Amino acid sequence: MAGKQRMIAFGTDGIRGAANVELTTETTMLVGKCVAARMCSGRGAMKRVLIGKDTRVSGDMLEAAxxxxxxxxxxxxxxIGVAPTPTLAFLTKSLNCDCGIMISASHNPVEDNGLKVFSSQGLKLDEDAEKDIEKLMGAKGKDIPLPTGDNVGNILDKAAQVNMYLAHVRNMLRGAYLDKPIVVDCAYGAASRLAKKIFKERAPEVIFIHSDEDGHKINVECGSTRPQRLQKKVLESGAALGFAFDGDADRCIFVNELGQVVDGDQIMLLCARALKRQNQLKDNTLVSTVMSNMGLERTLAAEGITMIRTPVGDKFVLREMLAHDYDLGGEQSGHIIFRRLATTGDGLITAAQTLKIVSESGKPFSELTALERSAQFLKNVRVPDKEAFFENKAIAAKVKAVEKKLGQNGRVxxxxxxTEPKVRVMVExxxxxxxxxxxxxxxxxVRDELGA
Incomplete structure (x- = not known):
């Protein structure tokens, strides 16, 4: 007999777990009920929740629940069917919905899935709203009144509304054109259809790879976390650049004409410089996370741009941006937020803005994104109980000893x-x-103490 299953809860980016194991249809139906009860209260008689999904095979099952x-x-x-996460966030606000829920596990493997919840303003939920929903879930939704008759909700197809987002992104690319090919890796995910409509006319040849909506292959040896095939294709085709989305297209990683990976730090540097030139970078400030390279911080400082660090997660980046009305923020992983254009990390908008800047400059992409970096080693350890990390004194002592050894010349x-049962270790x-x-x-x- 299976042991008692812990209640699934919100992590740094929504609810996530193995589909049909942790994220079951029963759990997903409960989440839908509790989110609707919490997010649709007090906003009038019309109660609307927008639903999107990536291409995972479990998406249909969880969508129904x-x-x-x-x-x-x-x-x-x-x-709205298969669509990128940022598309859902954009439409949740544009269509005046009470909230939106995206069914996706982002860059995670095929067998995982997740639920990302957005407010009526297209923003990821704050901790108070998440706790309210978890409280309702903990009570199995027993305190939620169930309507009858014609007060029960309906299911409506709103897939055509995705064209609003399509027009929004296409408008950013007016006049943008590169004189060499570009390569686009869609990770067999949610960006596949839209990317072809947005980028197909932006170079003499636009090569799309991994661009079928194939939920059996999503993120498998492709996309933003596996750019090796993209690198090879860029070199083979003599492309000006290439870029790769993850499964739900809320992030984007690039490859320059030399076949080298260009990460979020370099894209933030490129975009911060462009916005500063246009006097559109509020207080000459960029918001990033603790993961960003010290080289980025040093380069920005030399050019009169301040970098503020937040905890890992684009919701923390956006929170800082909203608090001080900053224009640009993001993560090394490729989540970039253009606050005047989007309410969350948006891979398609990141690609569009980058293409626009490169097109207008006339310079090689490698030159525009050059960055002198510190050495940054990041490794992951899969552990049986990642929560045990917080109480482990031996790990804390080891970290403190390494920090002392580095002094002012590095970070730990x-x-x-x-999102995964892992402990992440970075020394810079x-x-x-x-x-x-x-x-x-x-x-x-970590291995010795947590039994990895």
Whole structure:
């Protein structure tokens, strides 16, 4: 007999787990009911929840359960089908919905899935709203009144509304054109259809790879976390650049004409410079996370741009941006937020803005994104219980010892993953061999203490 299953809860980017194991249809229906009850209260008689999904094979199953839960709480489920996460966020606000729910596990493997919840303003939920929903889920939704008769919610097809987002992004690319090919890796995911409509006329040849909506292959040896095939294709085709989305297209990683990966730090540098030239970078400030390279911070400072660091997660980046009305923020992983254009990390808008800047400059992409980096080693350790990390004194002592050894010449970041059963270890300094050595020392301690 299976053991008692822990209640699934919000992590750094929504709810996530193995489909039909942790994220079951029963759990998903409960989430739909509880989200609708919490997010649709107090906003008038019309209760609307927008639903989108990536291409995963479990998406249809979870979509059906989610919509059933929403309708059982008396709200209408508006379905847009396969679409990127930022598209859902954009339309949630544009269509005046009470909230939006994206069915996706982002860059995670095929067998995983997840639920990302957005407010009526297209923003990821704050902790208070998440706790309210978890409280309702903990009570199995027993306190939620269930309507009857014609007060039960309906399911409506709103897929045509995706054209609003399509027009929004296409408008950004007016006049943008590169004189060499570009390569686009869609990761067999949610961007596949839209990317072809947005980017197909922006170069003499636009080569799309991994661009079928194939939920059996999503993120498999492709996309933003596996750019090797993109690198090879860029070199083979003599392309000006290439870019890759993840499964739900809320992030984007690039490859330059030399076949080298260009990450979020370099794209933030490119875009911060462009916005500063246009006097559109509020207080000459960029918001990033603790993961960004020290080289980015040093380069920006030399050009009169301040970089503010937040915890990992684009919701924390956006929170800082909203608090101070900043224009640009993002993560090294490729989540970039253009606050005047989007309410969340948006891979398609990131690609559009980057193409526009490169097109207008006439310079090679490698030159525009050159960055002198510190040595940054990041390794992951899969552990049986990542929560045990917080109480482990031996790991804390090891981290403190490494920090003391580095002094002012480096940084250490050790944290549990918010989306996977892993502990992430990063050591950064200007000495590459030392960074690798100290990373491996911490990894060894984590393995010994947590039974990895």
């Amino acid at each position: 989610l919509m059933a839960g929403i309708c059982s709480a008396g709200a209408d489920a508006w379905r 970041l050790v944290r549990p993953s918010g 300094t200007w000495d590459e061999s030392l960074a690798e050595k100290l990373t491996d020392e911490i990894i060894a301690t």
